[in-house]
Amino acid sequence: MYGCTECGWTSTRWVGRCGECQAWGTVVERGAPKLRQVAASAPVDVAVPISQVPTDKARRRRTSISELDRVLGDGLVPGAVVLLAGEPGVGKSTLLLEVAAKWAGSGETTLYISGEESASQVRLRAERTGALADSLYLASENDLGTVLGHIESVRPSLLVIDSIQTVSTAETDGAQGSPSQVREVTGALARVAKRESMAVVIVGHVTKDGAIAGPRTLEHLVDVVLTFEGDRHSGFRMVRATKNRFGPADEVGCFEMSEAGIVEVPDPSGLFVTSRSEPVPGTCITVTMEGRRPLLAEIQALVAPASNQASPRRTTHGVDNSRIAMMLAVLERKAGLPLSKSEVYVSTVGGARVSDPSVDLSVAVAVASAALNHSDPRRLLALGEVGLAGDLRRVPGVERRLAEAARLGFDVAIIPTGSRNVSVKFPRLSGMKVVEFGTLAEVLDYLYFSPSATT
Structure with a gap:
């Protein structure tokens, strides 16, 4: 702070002339105010060792x-x-x-x-x-x-x-x-x-x-x-x-x-999964983690022929629009699915909002199923993060996710390669088959193009 030695006027910067008494050369820098000393007082509660603090209250x-x-x-x-x-x-x-x-x-x-x-x-x-x-x-x-x-x-x-x-x-x-x-x-x-x-x-x-x-x-x-x-x-x-x-x-x-x-x-998993007697193309189940609780979510996709518009429509609900655009690009470049001229709609069931990267694989499987008009007769779930190179990356909490899926009676679970090394225990006793893949192309080949796709 700066102050005038004649009238006491203060300013945050130095000026040659006082703004109050108009005197020249009287504005000088003042030192910072000293902090007042606080007198010590007797404490109401005496400090005790932490091991002796009672916890009854x-x-x-x-x-x-x-x-x-x-x-x-x-x-x-x-x-x-x-x-x-x-x-x-x-x-x-x-x-x-x-x-x-x-x-x-x-x-x-x-x-x-x-x-x-x-x-x-x-x-x-x-x-x-x-x-x-x-x-x-x-x-x-x-x-x-x-x-x-x-x-x-x-x-x-x-x-x-x-x-x-x-x-x-x-x-x-x-x-x-x-x-x-x-x-x-x-x-x-x-x-x-x-x-x-x-x-x-x-x-x-x-x-x-x-x-x-x-x-x-x-x-x-x-x-x-x-x-x-x-x-x-x-x-x-x-x-x-x-x-x-x-x-x-x-x-x-x-x-x-x-x-x-x-x-x-x-048990909220049933709110986000549709109950149907026959499989329908364009659907895939995944398991997300809300905190430490695994929740099932169903991803639905619809691929329709492009209209006369210059850019095909991309509509999403409950999932991140940018991640869907990335999945469509990976499916076309790394899996060979022609989607650039098709309209794609992706949504979740029950109004669920999922932002977990583990839903990438289920989105890709649902879009591929809708584009190929192919449905898997087994109760299938897919979880894993998909990279731009088309590779599958591990996700945390695999054992909890699979345990929840096994409890609900799923037949096949597709997970990224290497997840078995970090998981503690896989739910084998329920009869659920766990399959590991390293790339998205391998997953689609296993589901839709290999002889074991319907077994």
């Missing part, structure tokens, strides 16, 4: 919803602050109201604070979904001081705030939902949660880009960050953990939205 408590407990790491930790974010209408309030009701049904006192709906509106939704319990206390508040008063009077073991953007405090400047307000309210709730050993679950809004609304420090203040994902046109919902201080951060929970509320889906 940090025992997990299950929410009675197994899919949510799976994501949280087998339950809620007392004193933990959990942030649940998702698109509007995805079912955040419905899920947390059911969690609060089940928590209260187990004999624990629960407090549900709604800042977006009145108490009567929440009661109507609770009656519709059957989320009523005597130990569940409900209040509609927007002021942080009043919320803290409810906590002192009710003394709950679980607090649900719906949502954090609707709660504000007069101690901080800014409008309701502003970064300063969200930061102050979340910090106050986190302090109360740690002091009272009370689990807190707060609902967070998202922006139009899908990111969690508010300051980035919001995700640092909480212990667990969960995202609630789902398509408006599909009842399938997924809760994904992106941060978890008390458990794995790569787990997912599967739910289905119904008229009666949120229903758990412990």
